[in-house]
Amino acid sequence: LLPPMPNIRDFTSALRQRPGVDAVLVLGKDGLLIEGFAAPGLNNEDLAARVPALVSEAEALGRATIHGQLNTAILEHQKGFAIIAALADDTLLLVLLRPSADLGGLLFDIRRYRGNIAALI
Numbered sequence: 001l002l003p004p005m006p007n008i009r010d011f012t013s014a015l016r017q018r019p020g021v022d023a024v025l026v027l028g029k030d031g032l033l034i035e036g037f038a039a040p041g042l043n044n045e046d047l048a049a050r051v052p053a054l055v056s057e058a059e060a061l062g063r064a065t066i067h068g069q070l071n072t073a074i075l076e077h078q079k080g081f082a083i084i085a086a087l088a089d090d091t092l093l094l095v096l097l098r099p100s101a102d103l104g105g106l107l108f109d110i111r112r113y114r115g116n117i118a119a120l121i
Helices: 008-016 044-064 103-119
Strands: 021-028 033-038 072-077 080-088 091-097
Touching: 008 021, 008 033, 008 103, 021 044, 033 044, 033 091, 044 072, 044 080, 044 091, 072 103, 080 103, 091 103
Parallel strands: none
Antiparallel strands: 021 033, 021 091, 072 080, 080 091
16 A cells, blocks of 8 residues: 655655565656656666567557557566556656566455556656
8 A cells, every 4th residue: 555645756765675676767748758766786867768569569559459458568578577557648657667566466456546646747
């Protein structure tokens, strides 16, 4: 459960404190970083710049399958997960997780509080 957040920095900081979270980035659909925290060795701007291409293809798949716009995408890699969530028409959230993280709980919170998170931006 996420406590009420007065601003986007408080939100990203709260998510980053969760066990197993390596990065929390809020970015524009153009790949420009708005706010974010990442573990040492990860480059916030580089990570943010890579997300738009994934989102573009996911949205194209949604149009082709008549499933609509992207809400949330989950990528599973050998050493963890990436969650990409649309917060508003032009804003995205990227969360990088280790395999030990509570993926289900985090997904639940992102989906439940999407509107509240978007209001902070």
